[in-house]
Amino acid sequence: MTTARREGASGARRSEILDAALHVFAERGYRGTSIDAVAERAGLTRQGVLHYYPSKKRLLVAVLGYREELSREHLAADHPDEDWPNQVAEVISHEHASPWLAQVQSVMMAESMTGDVAAQQYFHEHYRTLQGKTAARLAERYGERLPSGLTPRAAATAVLAMLDGMQQQWLLDGERSDYPEIMRDVLAVLLGPTPV
Amino acid sequence: MTTARREGASGARRSEILDAALHVFAERGYRGTSIDAVAERAGLTRQGVLHYYPSKKRLLVAVLGYREELSREHLAADHPDEDWPNQVAEVISHEHASPWLAQVQSVMMAESMTGDVAAQQYFHEHYRTLQGKTAARLAERYGERLPSGLTPRAAATAVLAMLDGMQQQWLLDGERSDYPEIMRDVLAVLLGPTPV
DNA sequence: GTCTATAGACGGATAGAC
DNA sequence: GTCTATCCGTCTATAGAC
Numbered sequence: 001m002t003t004a005r006r007e008g009a010s011g012a013r014r015s016e017i018l019d020a021a022l023h024v025f026a027e028r029g030y031r032g033t034s035i036d037a038v039a040e041r042a043g044l045t046r047q048g049v050l051h052y053y054p055s056k057k058r059l060l061v062a063v064l065g066y067r068e069e070l071s072r073e074h075l076a077a078d079h080p081d082e083d084w085p086n087q088v089a090e091v092i093s094h095e096h097a098s099p100w101l102a103q104v105q106s107v108m109m110a111e112s113m114t115g116d117v118a119a120q121q122y123f124h125e126h127y128r129t130l131q132g133k134t135a136a137r138l139a140e141r142y143g144e145r146l147p148s149g150l151t152p153r154a155a156a157t158a159v160l161a162m163l164d165g166m167q168q169q170w171l172l173d174g175e176r177s178d179y180p181e182i183m184r185d186v187l188a189v190l191l192g193p194t195p196v
Numbered sequence: 197m198t199t200a201r202r203e204g205a206s207g208a209r210r211s212e213i214l215d216a217a218l219h220v221f222a223e224r225g226y227r228g229t230s231i232d233a234v235a236e237r238a239g240l241t242r243q244g245v246l247h248y249y250p251s252k253k254r255l256l257v258a259v260l261g262y263r264e265e266l267s268r269e270h271l272a273a274d275h276p277d278e279d280w281p282n283q284v285a286e287v288i289s290h291e292h293a294s295p296w297l298a299q300v301q302s303v304m305m306a307e308s309m310t311g312d313v314a315a316q317q318y319f320h321e322h323y324r325t326l327q328g329k330t331a332a333r334l335a336e337r338y339g340e341r342l343p344s345g346l347t348p349r350a351a352a353t354a355v356l357a358m359l360d361g362m363q364q365q366w367l368l369d370g371e372r373s374d375y376p377e378i379m380r381d382v383l384a385v386l387l388g389p390t391p392v
Numbered sequence: 393g394t395c396t397a398t399a400g401a402c403g404g405a406t407a408g409a410c
Numbered sequence: 411g412t413c414t415a416t417c418c419g420t421c422t423a424t425a426g427a428c
Contacts, residue, residue, distance in 0.1 A: 010411090013411090026310075027310060028310050028311075029227065029306075029307060029310040029311070031225065031227040031228055032227055032310055032311065034402080034403060034404085035403080035404070035405090036402095036403080044411095044412070044413090045412070045413065045414090046403095046404085046405090047405095047406095047411095047412065047413065047414085048411075048412055048413080050404090050405075050406095051411060051412070052411095054405095055404085055405080056403095056404070056405095103309060103310075106306050106309065107306045107307070107309060107310055109306070109364070109368075110225075110302050110303045110305070110306030110307065110364070111225060111303070111306065111307070113299060113302065113303060113367055113368070114222075114223060114224050114225040114228055114299075114303055115224075115225070115228065120368070123368055124368055124369060127365060127368060127369065128369070148385045149381075149385065150381060150382065150385060154374075154377075154378040154381055154382065155382075157362070157365075157375075157378050158358055158362075158378060158379075158382045160361065160365070161357075161358045161360075161361025161362040161364075161365060162354055162357045162358045162361055163361065164357075164360070164361040164364060164365075165356065165357025165358055165359065165360035165361035165364075166353070166354075166357040168305070168306070168357075168360060168361075169323060169353075169356070169357060169360070171309055172305075172309070172316070172319055172320055172323060173320060173323065173324070178350075179353070181350075182350045182353050182354060183354075185345075185346060185350055186346065186350065186351075186354045186386065189344045189345065189346060189385060189386060189388075190382065190385060190386070192385075206393095209393095230420080230421060230422085231421085231422075231423095232420095232421085240393095240394070240395095241394070241395065241396090242422090242423090243393095243394065243395065243396090243423095243424095244393075244394055244395080246422090246423075246424090247393065247394075250423090251422085251423080252421095252422070252423095393428105394427105394428090395426100395427080395428075396425105396426090396427080396428100397424105397425085397426090397427100398423105398424085398425085398426105399422105399423085399424075399425095400421105400422090400423090400424105401420105401421085401422085401423105402419105402420085402421080402422105403418105403419085403420085403421100404417105404418090404419085404420105405416105405417090405418090405419105406415105406416085406417080406418105407414105407415090407416085407417100408413105408414090408415090408416105409412105409413080409414080409415100410411105410412090410413075410414100
């Protein structure tokens with residue numbers, strides 16, 4: 001919201017830097033990333049980067065926002081919820097198609113536990129919001145119990161956990177390709193029998 | 197299997213070092229951990245540690261094995277599978293009770309994606325094995341379809357993904373305490389209606 | 393077996409020229 | 411706005427004394 005657009009040229013540079021940083025963070029993690037590496041990929045020097053983002057930490061939070069912007073809420077969006085399973089399965093496919101997005105998420109989230117409070121807080125809020133939205137959508141659609149008997153809150157928690165877990169495992173084992181399909185099947189069971 | 201017991205005294209030192217390293221890795225991640233920090237916690241100097249584990253990488257793989265040993269297969273073990281949901285829920289509770297185990301797992305796994313091949317391979321095999329065992333147990337119990345209609349393989353994948361995801365989210369949001377319960381409920385749905 | 397001392401490398405951040 | 415040069419800190423790993 002804040003970092004994207006300002007002065008015409010300056011904004012473009014910022015985007016270049018963020019894009020470079022996103023890739024490098026995904027490949028090497030936060031601690032493993034040197035500003036030099038980001039700078040090189042963006043086509044300038046360390047000081048060039050530090051001009052726009054005066055510290056590595058600032059750069060990190062900017063990248064997290066940038067990632068979220070790119071990955072624009074495939075979930076909990078305003079679609080008709082008839083085929084919610086398919087939508088969620090598509091999220092998985094989409095993130096796997098551009099692994100940087102999934103990887104930077106996994107890596108930064110895990111690293112946030114061992115590091116700065118800034119990133120930690122970002123993820124904390126991120127999940128609270130996402131979970132709240134998802135549960136609300138389910139409640140709106142089904143009331144306080146899904147056909148399967150689960151509460152919307154429990155189902156939302158479970159689905160989001162499964163999403164994260166699958167993405168992580170998929171990153172580890174690129175050979176398997178059946179994750180979206182599994183996700184679809186499991187979701188169908190989790191929601192419960194749909195009356196025709 | 198290999199690293200635990202050797203000479204009486206030396207083995208004890210090794211365990212002390214591994215125990216210290218487990219905690220420090222959990223708190224700071226691999227890259228964030230200095231051998232000095234491990235040494236201090238174990239009550240000797242950097243060179244003392246390097247005497248037993250001649251490099252940081254060697255120490256890492258030893259710690260991963262140690263962790264696995266501690267967390268001894270709560271899952272896919274040889275219990276009666278009647279109350280499998282409860283068992284899995286208990287895994288979550290157990291790991292949350294000693295957060296180092298869960299945290300070192302999450303953190304090292306994510307970091308393995310950005311770093312060394314050694315850790316990456318460890319996790320790759322770890323999950324293949326775990327998933328195989330779990331699917332085999334389900335197949336043995338239910339045949340090629342669970343009562344819910346899912347295949348054992350799909351169910352195993354989903355459950356393990358959910359386990360990881362929940363542990364990670366729980367680490368992020370220590371306030372919530374309903375994860376084991378959710379896990380139990382969701383598993384009941386995933387397995388399917390149990391005939392009385 | 394554990395220590396001190398040191399080599400050798402790298403990363404973050406600042407100052408100041410252009 | 412982007413560069414060069416530099417300071418200071420930290421890290422892994424080795425060599426050698428006790």
